[in-house]
Amino acid sequence: MIYRPGVRRATLAAWDVLCWGIATIVVVGARYDFVITNVQWTSVITYYVVSAALLVGLGYATKMYRGRFRVASFEEMLGLVALWLAVTVVSVAIFVVFDDSLPRGIAFLVPVVALFGSAGGRWFYRILRTRTHGTLKTSQKTVLVYGAGDAGYQLLRLVLMSRDSEYRIVGFIDDNPGKRNLKLIGVPVVGNRDILRDAAVTLEAECVILAIPSATGEFVGAVQDAVESAGMEFLSLPPVTEIIGGRVSLGDVREVEIADVLGRRQVTTDLGAIADYVAGRKVLITGAGGSIGSELARQVHKFGPAELVMLDRDESALHAVQLSIYGRGLLDTPDLVLCDIRDEEALRAIFEAHRPEIVFHAAALKHLPMLEQYPAEGWKTNVLGTLNMLQLSKEYGVSRFVNISTDKAADPTSVLGETKRLAEQLTAWAAQDEVGNYMSVRFGNVLGSRGSMLHAFNAQIESGGPVTVTHPDITRYFMTIPEACELVIQAGAIGGPGEVLVLDMGTPIKILDVARRMILHSKKNIEIVFTGLRPGEKMHEELFSEDEERSTTSHTAISCVQVPPVDPSELGDHRLGRGPR
Known part of the structure; x- marks a missing residue:
């Protein structure tokens, strides 16, 4: 597999020129049974040389062969079509003005056949590369991705294309019945949340990555409980507001934080x-x-x-x-x-x-x-x-x-x-x-502010406890x-x-539930001690006074x-x- 950029780009240009030549031969054979005059043969050969020169020249000028696009990406396909169209228009114009002996079928059929060959070669390269990187390494974790949407698809592509990824994706979990038979780059949707435990055993999955950046905190907490009860590690992509430009990267994958469960909501701003x-x-x-x-x-x-x-x-x-x-x-x-x-x-x-x-x-x-x-x-x-x-x-x-x-x-x-x-x-x-x-x-x-409840709970858990809560029924708002x-x-x-x-x-949350979740996630046996309400402290906070309209x-x-x-x-x-x- 070629990975040196200069060699790979030259290979792409050579492949396109080769496809154009093969397409020329195919069209002459299929359309004319190779029965054309000597003058037309000369025009056909000249047409191929001119088209090849235009292909390389315009491709270089438009950076098509200078790494402008990822190979076999949707963006490259659009660029390829634009390049082919430009070469076709210019070459036809040249031969209309200077040499009208070129058969018109050659001028219009060759680019179409060549485009199929050029695009097909790129897709074949991508499939080979994907399968090469998809082989299991001993250091990789077998992963189920929760969410077969756009973020999950981006994550799968990144894992397959990365030579040093620590993950190997073996299946998707998605609660949408319409995705039951879906496959993304050969990786199937194996079921919904109810089959997590069975999927972990059948596919030998060690980890689940939640790939739904817009998920609510309540949803994240429910999935976390299901994953950890099945004995798997739970990782997540951050909220959509924290993903730069809406594009997922492998570096975005991280452990689920308590803030994801308590305050993960998509905020819309003007x-x-x-x-x-x-x-x-x-x-x-x-x-x-x-x-x-x-x-x-x-x-x-x-x-x-x-x-x-x-x-x-x-x-x-x-x-x-x-x-x-x-x-x-x-x-x-x-x-x-x-x-x-x-x-x-x-x-x-x-x-x-x-x-x-x-x-x-x-x-x-x-x-x-x-x-x-x-x-x-x-x-x-x-x-x-x-x-x-x-x-x-x-x-x-x-x-x-x-x-x-x-x-x-x-x-x-x-x-x-x-x-x-x-x-x-x-x-x-x-x-x-x-x-x-x-x-x-x-x-x-606010979650995570200096001196906040979460910091206090984390410190108490790290030191072995106990975790102190003022009252078993006390609630607070969180953001x-x-x-x-x-x-x-x-x-x-x-x-x-x-x-x-x-x-x-949002909805007020019981502090006791937060303490229990953090202790459960720490996998430690920590005692919870109730200390009683402090002077001036409310059992339940309010956002509005009684006399406020x-x-x-x-x-x-x-x-x-x-x-x-x-x-x-x-x-x-x-x-x-x-x-x-």
Whole structure:
């Protein structure tokens, strides 16, 4: 099998020239029984030489023979047809003008026959190569692919064409009855989820790869349970939003994460609306080193802002986000700002230097038990820090201000909830002056954020347990960080002044079920201990207060409520009357 690019490309050109010659002989024999005049024989030979020269010349010029297409791909077939058409038109034009003795049947039949031969040779090469790479190596895992759709087909092609793939696909699982008799490149659909255990035994499968990037978390969890109960390893392709350009690669295959089960939902965003208000603008993100702030920065950067200013009081976090966005972490550029939002004077210097047009305010203290112990700290950051940002944004003409809030602001029972509720009300106050579009976005827990429940559970499982859960019936809303940030940016496009946009968090999930699934996946014998609800902690979170009237927006995953504005002069009446304990 030829793998050197130069030799392979020359071989393709030689094959096409050979097919054209064979086609010429076939057509002369089949159409004219080789009975043509000497003058016509001369024209036929000249026609072949001219056509071969055109084929190689145009093929090289159009990069057909310089590796433009993958051999025997659909794209190459289209390119081949275009090349053949061009050679036919040019050669016919030449002979019409300079030599009318060429039989017309030769000019029009030879390209058709040659095209079949050229394409057939390529397909035969592809079949040989596929079978060569499809042979089992001792280090390969035998794999069932769950999902015989486009992603599964792409994955199969990659495995077959890769010389060092660690997988060998022996069958597909698909729940669609219409695919019961389907074969993809010779690999059959062996059945649906119900036959997983039998298929594992019959085909000696060691692993199942879920190739449905748009699958819901509930579906992923159900398949994971079925696969692991059958004694097989379970791998997956990531959600469709994480697959670059919609194209699958072998590097995308990974172990299933708990976030896939809890928060895997496809988020639809209006990219045009987002680009309209972000592209070419100066954007400031506070708390840019945090989980939400850093993902916001990464997503906003993709829309091409004129300047992206990232502010945080944690220098290590700023280093990490700069590295993730720009591939370097020198911390020597003015777009990285080390500053505390409590410091109004320092903030003013930042606004004066950068003159931001859009602000995403993600900086906050968020850990409920800690703020219950130190409520004054929550007041200084979540309330006064937000007020500093709002007043300076109004003073410097910020056109759009998005305050990141939390579901704990709905009917608050904790310091965190009270301070974030006040931040929403201050944002509504700032929106009254009509200096710009000032709004809040409220959502629940995000999976994988720093200090989140998943991190705590993982640490407890790694250390041998026990895993601590406050109450067996406690529930929470969950969303992945990318999902939340996509909707936050979208909310900034559709929200009105003073509104609180509330993200659809799906169905609340029992924390106990999450703990059990993580322990089961770890294959360890870990005890679960119930510690009791902490001060200010709710049994079930709410996204809306009882007195809030929910209304819809133009986005199905975003709702809207109004909160009463609070003037800064009235903050004394709302001040938390608790000091450090």
